[in-house]
Amino acid sequence: MLKRFKSGLLAVLIVCLLGLAAQAQGIIITMGPMGGTMYPVGAVIADMIMENIPGTNANPVVGGSITNIELVNRGECQIGHTTTELVFAAVNGGIEPFEEARENINTLAKVMNQYVQIAVTADTGLTSVAEIKEKRYPLRICTNPRGNIAELTLRRILEANGITYDDIISWGGKINFVSHADAASLIKDGHADALALYTSMPAPAFQEIALTKPIRLLDIGEEAAKQLAEEFGYAIYTLPKDIYNGHDRDVTSLGGGIILVINKNLPEDLVYNIAKTINSPEGQQRIGAIHADIEKDFVPEKACKDLGGPLHPGAERFYREIGVIE
Numbered sequence: 001m002l003k004r005f006k007s008g009l010l011a012v013l014i015v016c017l018l019g020l021a022a023q024a025q026g027i028i029i030t031m032g033p034m035g036g037t038m039y040p041v042g043a044v045i046a047d048m049i050m051e052n053i054p055g056t057n058a059n060p061v062v063g064g065s066i067t068n069i070e071l072v073n074r075g076e077c078q079i080g081h082t083t084t085e086l087v088f089a090a091v092n093g094g095i096e097p098f099e100e101a102r103e104n105i106n107t108l109a110k111v112m113n114q115y116v117q118i119a120v121t122a123d124t125g126l127t128s129v130a131e132i133k134e135k136r137y138p139l140r141i142c143t144n145p146r147g148n149i150a151e152l153t154l155r156r157i158l159e160a161n162g163i164t165y166d167d168i169i170s171w172g173g174k175i176n177f178v179s180h181a182d183a184a185s186l187i188k189d190g191h192a193d194a195l196a197l198y199t200s201m202p203a204p205a206f207q208e209i210a211l212t213k214p215i216r217l218l219d220i221g222e223e224a225a226k227q228l229a230e231e232f233g234y235a236i237y238t239l240p241k242d243i244y245n246g247h248d249r250d251v252t253s254l255g256g257g258i259i260l261v262i263n264k265n266l267p268e269d270l271v272y273n274i275a276k277t278i279n280s281p282e283g284q285q286r287i288g289a290i291h292a293d294i295e296k297d298f299v300p301e302k303a304c305k306d307l308g309g310p311l312h313p314g315a316e317r318f319y320r321e322i323g324v325i326e
Contacts, residue, residue, distance in 0.1 A: 025056045025270065030063035030071050030080040033144060035181035037200045038081045038258065040290045041111060045079070045278055048286065052277045053270070065149035065198070066097055072263050073102040079263075079274075083114070083149050083198065084256040085233040087308030095232065097152065106312035108260040108275060109303040111287070112294045115201045115237055115255040116153050120194040121187065122214040122246040129161045129220050138172030141194035142183035151177065153254065154196040156232065160224035180205040188212055198255075200293045202243050214246025217253070225252050233308070262312050271314025279303060279318070300324045 027049060031042035042060035049058040063071060068080030069090045082090075086098075093101030120126045124137065132139055144150040158164065165175050176183065176192055184205045186192035197203055209215055217239050225236045234254040241249050262271060277283055279300045288295030304311065304319040311319070319325045 025053075027056055027058040027079060028077040029058060029060045030068045030077040031060055032064070032081060032199075033062055033148075033179040033181075035179055035184070035205060037204070037291050037294075038111075041287055041294070042079075042081070044286050044290065048277050048283055049274060053273050056270075064144060064147045066152065067147040069098075069102060069105060069261060072261050073104045075104065075263055075265065077263075078266060079108065080261055081111070082259055082261055084110075084259055084306060084308040086149055087259050087261060088233050090261075091309040104264050105261050105309060106264040106315075107307040107309050108262040108271070108312060108315050109278060110297070110305065110307055111258040111260060111303075112200065112291070112297040113255060114199055114258050114293075115239060116150075116157070116196070116198050116220070116234075116253045117201065117203060117206065117239065118154065118157070118194065118196045118218040118220070118253075119206055119209070119215045119244070119247075120218060121209075122216050124193050124216075126218060127216065127249070128251075129157060129163070129218050129224070132158075132168070133161060133163050136171045139168055139194050140174045140176070140186075140192040141168070141196060142176040142178050142186060142192050143196040144179070145177045148198075150196060150198040153198050153234075156228055157196075157220050157224060157254075160227050161221060184208045200291050201239065206244050210245035215244050216247050216249075217244070217251050219249075219251035220253050222252055225254060228254060257306060257308075259307050259309075261309070262315070264312060266312070266314070268312075268314040268317065271312045272318050273314075275315040275318040279322075 029042040029046050032038035046058035046060050049056050065082045065086055068082050071077040072080045089095035089098045090102040090105050143154045183195045187209050228234050229236050235256055237253055237255045239251050239253050241247055288298055301324050304325050
């Protein structure tokens with residue numbers, strides 16, 4: 001009887017331990033909004049983790065560049081996407097939106113470069129952000145919900161040009177905090193006339209809008225670009241003409257890298273295997289197939305550099321092993 005009891009107890013303990021082990025390797029990947037470029041990246045990474053790393057259960061969820069850092073830092077999610085300048089702000093602290101350093105943030109890989117794009121329908125007649133103030137234009141602009149780098153960057157660009165959300169509202173305009181897909185619908189239906197995103201180029205949402213309404217990207221101004229680059233770590237880019245129907249001139253804007261951050265408390269071997277999986281030829285092919293910019297940028301030689309913060313030791317071990325960092 002005692003023997004059977006001990007055997008039964010051992011079996012229960014084994015089941016419990018197996019359950020805890022499985023739970024420890026649960027991986028929630030918090031990415032961008034539906035309709036954007038990054039959510040499909042998270043879905044592919046989740047599939048590849050489960051296919052290649054036994055005992056894992058990975059799932060993508062909708063998030064935002066700022067909130068993703070908070071979720072990963074608290075351990076509520078294990079991996080998330082954000083941007084170079086937000087990683088820099090998070091690991092150092094003292095830079096909006098992170099007054100204090102987020103101690104549990106490490107990096108896994110850079111996926112691609114991305115670009116700040118403020119598009120207006122061509123019938124607005126606007127060509128620059130400065131003209132919004134000059135004309136006191138009643139702009140009905142869409143951007144991502146608060147907590148996303150696109151919204152924060154839009155606010156910074158407007159302020160660098162002497163404009164606030166309250167100004168736009170006082171001129172008869174409106175600020176819509178919505179998803180990419182909802183923004184496209186609002187503009188196509190005539191309920192909005194502008195959209196600000198921090199994303200790949202060309203962006204699917206803008207391509208969809210431009211099928212029925214010509215759009216133009218706004219120039220943010222050279223002085224504003226220099227100010228924001230110095231203060232927050234953005235890169236300055238020239239966005240070329242003809243990338244969208246109606247966009248007929250080169251404009252100055254900002255950009256950075258899309259970074260995968262990871263909770264630093266995840267086991268080194270697990271993170272090593274995740275880095276190995278996503279950087280494999282199959283990983284590069286499947287993730288790169290989502291967007292031409294990812295296909296161009298997502299290679300191990302670029303994935304481990306200019307991340308804004310320290311690599312997780314497991315990821316660092318992988319990149320050292322293949323010889324792309326010393």
